[in-house]
Amino acid sequence: MAKRSLEQRLKEGPVIAGEGYLFEMERRGYLQAGSFVPEVALEHPDVLKQTYRDYMNAGSDVVLAFTYNAHREKMRIIGKEDLLEPLNRSAIRLAKEVAKEHPTEEALVAGNISNTNIFDPEDQASKDKVRSMFREMLEWCKEEGVDFINGETFYYHEEAVIALEEIQRQGLEAVITLGLMGENIMRDGYTVEESCRILSEKGALVVGMNCFRGPDTMQPYLEKVREAVDGYVAGLPIPYRTTDDHPTFFNLPDGGCSCHLPTETTFPTSLDPLYHNRYELAEWAKEAHQIGINYIGLCCGASPAMLRSVAEAIGIETINSKYSPDMEKHFLFGKDKTLKAHNANYRSKA
Template identity: 80%
Template sequence: MKRSLEQRLKDGPVICGEGYLFELERRGYLQAGSFVPEVALDNPEALKQTYRDYMNAGSDVVLAFTYNAHREKMRIIGKEQLLEPLNRQAIRLAKEVAKEHPHEEALVAGNISNTNLFDPTDEHAKQTVRQIFREMVGWCKEEGVDFVNGETFYYFEEAQIALEEIAKQQLPAVITLGLMGENKLRDGYKVEEACHLLQQNGALVVGMNCFRGPQTMQPYIEKIRATTAGYVAALPVPYRTSEAHPTFFNLPDIGCACHLPTETTFPTSLDPLYCNRYELAQWAKEAFNIGVNYFGLCCGASPSMLREVAETVGRKTINSKYSPNMEKHFLFGTDKTLKKHNVAYRVKA
């Protein structure tokens, strides 16, 4: 029997692989800028392989790639007729991959997210957002997901609407918030206050994802953990954000020697600004020690980064057999059969 999300959380930390958006753009199957996951229809095998790579790296969850696959985004690119087929296909592919797990079938999560349409002063916009969530969660229910992940909300009220629509379908909800540079949500809520309310209103897991790297997300995760009795999620982006630049939207690259086609390094010039896997491991250890329950990495994360996080919190992954081991390296190894003249040369290499 496949354990539910709640059962797994009771047994220990749960890993959720995210970051498909940047990863599939990097692999050549998604357009930066519009960031619409048409890959589910255009290149389903590429999407399945991405799902598989994150699952093998330690993810307990195959998250259906429907981030930005909502009616407003599809309207902007002129492809509303693909809305329902795209959503259903992304979930079905996730279910296929989840069944491949050799030890225990992975959970399948539906995915809804910030619409970029929400306006707290506009009742019509609120109702449009509710309808967007209602139809997407309805497809999740019909396709048989295990829970719904509502993510990257920078308005508390939009997150609350998402939670209400998930609850109507009687599905467990993971709700995570994206905190921009003001250090509060756009409708004035502190992130810890919003998470406390969302948990009180029925979310199984609450926390933060995206926008912020480990350094600038962790202080707020600590506040959420201190004020929230239930399960807490943390899924930062793997970039070196700082107090001066708390999100990856305006992260500078002072060493860049070329003209960038965009005003900032986001989204296509962030490469030199990555955290290395050991920085991510250090963060995961800190988060685990304060009681975070639901771990992952968001936009920019690779499977090897996720594996490092999973192993740090005590998990052995399908692909842990490929984790770094320098013992046999010709310059830096310790194996006694290595050529001594090569090993001696490493100080000059």
């Protein structure tokens, strides 16, 4: 099949987008929590390729180049600015290699820019620096031939606008998603739906939300965005049980922990007991699809198995759906007639 563009795919139905490489690389042991810099693209390219592959096989239509936090400011902080360009180009090239492996239609490759954590609405110098940081990364994306750009996790509306402007400067399509902090409003005063409406009107192909919030605390805002925006809308929550009292994963408590945590809260390395299971995430995906969310996925903390459940919930058979759960032949819980019947007596006692 000829490779369709992102817009063509969106016109024909929902697009699945697997994100969350940051936590996945840390979980696999190839990225340091805290600094969260994706040096794995240079140090362990085989590991990154396999991770890309795992998410693509789980249903992602997009191989997102892992350059989150691979911007000049973050590289300055860790003293490795000389690795900035090699890291960005390597992440994209590895993504392109994996995208070509898709057995039915080559996956899309997205370049990635994100929140810089230096944006200050009162400081023009910071805005100029942000623009410069985006521009150099996007020039490399353009040269490496990505299909579109994913600009993500912006908690300032104006920073998202700068990202969109620089993406458009390169003549590339833009997916722009916002990270809504616990104030429930963008940090420069815009509501998330107002910000998304403006970004859509300015020409972003897809707008919406990603990260920070789980399904329960993101969905109400996705509904507002869907009502405010005429174009395509994205929803990519984290897979954690956030609540109205604790709407983001930055301050989620774990009342059952008996040990002393090295961090103030469970974020980022003690979130394990707070996961949604895959079936809860699948129910969210159905709900998101029903209200017209077009670009659907999961963010930090998501596993390929979770993403596969999301894809299957909205009617998409993935490459690895052949490995989806089937308890028919399980020795305790299966119904296959060839199983030893007496084992069923131990189901409640196992």
